[in-house]
Amino acid sequence: MTRRRRLEPRTWRHVTLDLARLLVMLVVTVLLQTTVAPHIRVLGASADVALVAVVCVGLLRGSEAGAVFGFLAGAGISFAVFGPLGLSSLVLVVVGYVAGRYAEAADTSSGFAPIIVVLGGTALGEVLYSVVQFLLDHQVPFDFFLTRVLLPVTVLNTLLAAPGYLLARLWLREGVADGPQPA
Numbered sequence: 001m002t003r004r005r006r007l008e009p010r011t012w013r014h015v016t017l018d019l020a021r022l023l024v025m026l027v028v029t030v031l032l033q034t035t036v037a038p039h040i041r042v043l044g045a046s047a048d049v050a051l052v053a054v055v056c057v058g059l060l061r062g063s064e065a066g067a068v069f070g071f072l073a074g075a076g077i078s079f080a081v082f083g084p085l086g087l088s089s090l091v092l093v094v095v096g097y098v099a100g101r102y103a104e105a106a107d108t109s110s111g112f113a114p115i116i117v118v119l120g121g122t123a124l125g126e127v128l129y130s131v132v133q134f135l136l137d138h139q140v141p142f143d144f145f146l147t148r149v150l151l152p153v154t155v156l157n158t159l160l161a162a163p164g165y166l167l168a169r170l171w172l173r174e175g176v177a178d179g180p181q182p183a
Helices: 002-007 012-039 049-061 063-081 087-105 113-135 142-171
Strands: none
Touching: 012 049, 012 063, 012 142, 049 063, 049 087, 049 113, 049 142, 063 087, 087 113, 113 142
């Protein structure tokens, strides 16, 4: 779909509407991640709604949009929870870029593509986050990380992948005609 979308002539109206939709999605993502997600826990871990949204944007809009959306989502979350600036942005930039590159290089028409990319993106994001934490001298035992962080978050995010991708695809109007198509 992204290749077809790039061949169509885009007007300023289309670009503005697309940016507005992405901005609204960004605000909703930050609000969900900071207000709702911390209260939904399974085995002590919360779902990472922001990571799922970043993967969806990367899959639907490409690597650059995924990376920018990841940076802005990470910065918004850091500002909202008064966390360390840059850590979640770094992780989400990498995940958004990798998801976008996957969408540009592979066939994402399968219904399993978002699930697989969210699963891999969650694993990549959590490992990258823990490596940076280790470099900052915040060490966590490996068995605790594996059983209490990586596995529960991966399961929760994977369960959110399909509905999240469907909502993102509908919201961003991917595959929806904006008007009458020429014959």
